[in-house]
Amino acid sequence: MRVLSFGSLNIDYVYRVDGIVRPGETKRVKSRGVYAGGKGLNQSIAMARAGLPVFHAGKVGSDGEFLIKTLRESGVDTHLIAYSGKASGHTIIQVDDEGRNCILLYEGANQDIDEAYIDEVLAAFSRGDYLVVQNEISHVPLIIRKAKACGFTVIMNPSPYTPDIEGYPLQDVDIFILNEIEAEALTGISVPLEALRVLCHRYPHVQVVLTRGDEGALWGRQEDLIHQSAYPVKAVDTTxxxxxxxxxxxxxxxxxxxxxxxxxxxxRAAALCVTRLGAADSIPWRREVG
Structure with missing residues (x-):
């Protein structure tokens, strides 16, 4: 069994501020850092540091070599990553004194995923493997359909949420992992527990995990429900x-x-993560989590 993380690779420019900038406001920053990021990269690193055999697929520009290096240093297999004629994706992230963040995303090479590349990647895997996908690369619906046809267990994090997600082949997903904002967008319901129940009813074969920050997480499948409390820590960066x-x-x-x-x-791992600055750099190793 192997895990394919088919997802984004971004250069993160992180600015520390005393408060998130408002419309029309100019604000001095306390510090600036440049990090490897992207939901795909972060999730690959998290799974690898947790001990899984992870293969990352995605594209970078000529400026993205350090993103590949970062994945390798965490134990991720990167031989499927391809180069694009576009610049690598990047983000501009503000982080305030309470550890809250807001993010601007430039997609770049992440939107250069085509069908030929998808077929090339999936051909390296077999029935029973896992696919983890987000919504920061092009042709996500095609990836889901093809992976399901190949017998993958499909795990989707519908982030960032865009209205076209509702037209994706969500019936092919086996596990949804999403936050309160994404759950509300998919269901129109702002109460997390009720949104979870709607998703479980809509997709009765699916496991749904709804994360709620310092309120913990909810897991559901059909009528089953589990509430997981968050571990209390002093958050410095929730990225x-x-x-x-x-x-x-x-x-x-x-x-x-x-x-x-x-x-x-x-x-436990997420609690340790938020006590550290950065994106990929803040993800703990399994030995630290216990």
Whole structure:
């Protein structure tokens, strides 16, 4: 069994500020850092650091060599990553004194994924492998359909949410991992528990994990429900918390842990992540999580 993370690779420009900038406002920053990021990269690193055999597929520009190096240093297999004529994707991230963030995303090479490349990547895998995909690269619906036809277990993080997600082949997804904003966008319901129940009813074969920051997480499938509390910590940067949670939860499931134990493992890892600055750099190793 292998895990294919088919996702984004971004250069993150992180600016520390005393408060998120408002419309029309100019603000001095406290510091600036340049990091490897992107939901795909972060989730690959989280799964690899949690102990899974992870292969990353995606594209970078000529400026993205350090993104590949970062993945390799965490134990991710990068031989499927391709180069694009476009610049690598990048983000501009503000992080305030409370650890909250807001993000601008330039997609770049992440939108250069085509069908020929998808077929080339999927041909390297077999029935029973896992696919993890987000919504930061092109042709996500095609990737899902082709992976499901190949017998993959399909895990989707519908982030960032865009209205066209509702036209994706979501019936082919086996596990959804999403936050409160994404759950509300998909269901029109702002109460997390009710949104979870709607998703479980709409997709009765699917496991749904709804993350809620310092309120913990909810897991559901059909009528089953589990609430996972968050571990209380002093947050300094929440940028990669959701990606860390996803990576460790999937690691727990693949290892055969009961869902409740996989949720607890993911919660502990995410709690440690938010006590550190940066995206990929903040993701803990399994030995640190315990």
């Amino acid at each position: 990669a918390a959701g990606d860390t949670f996803l990576g460790y939860f999937i690691a727990g499931l693949v290892e055969g842990l009961p869902v409740s134990e996989a949720l607890d493992l993911a919660s």
